[in-house]
Amino acid sequence: MSSMTTAPLFTAAASTFEDLACLLPTDQLDEVQASADPEAEAHVAFTGPFAGTLVVRMHGRLLPLVAANMLGTDEPSQSLQLDALGEIANVLCGNLLPLVAGGCPVFDLEAPRVCILTGEESPPATLPSASLCLGIEHGWVEVALYLKGGLPA
Secondary structure: OOOOOOHHHHHHHHHHHHHHHOOOOEOOOOHHHHOOOEEEEEEEEEEOOOEEEEEEEEEOOOHHHHHHHHHOOOOOOHHHHHHHHHHHHHHHHHHHHHHHHOOOOOOEEOOOEEEEOOOOOOOOOOOOOEEEEEEEOOEEEEEEEEEEOOOOO
16 A cells, blocks of 8 residues: 655645634644543545545544534534534545645545544554644544555556
């Protein structure tokens, strides 16, 4: 599997959180952020010039903050929080793929699959092609790109 730099991942993730949720992520975690418990994750599978899955995993009770900022409401329901995470993952994936593929390739994105995490999940069976962690407020977000067969030559 071809490895890639995390620069496109950071660019897409930072701009998505800034534009959709009015949050300014950093590429470093402090002690409080690093110790935050897992909360929820979203998976967006895609096909096109290459195929794979983007995973966005939140830690530290960020979902209420992200959803409140996106929706302009103080106390979004858990359902709305999960919808907001799915939208973040979908937009992030849509922003990332052209950066990775170059030009204006066409990709088909599946609907995001979102789930609440318990902290007892097994680690993924494969390593991502690229991943990074972003510090946001009192928590952090992990963004991982899994490519099937790597990038085309």
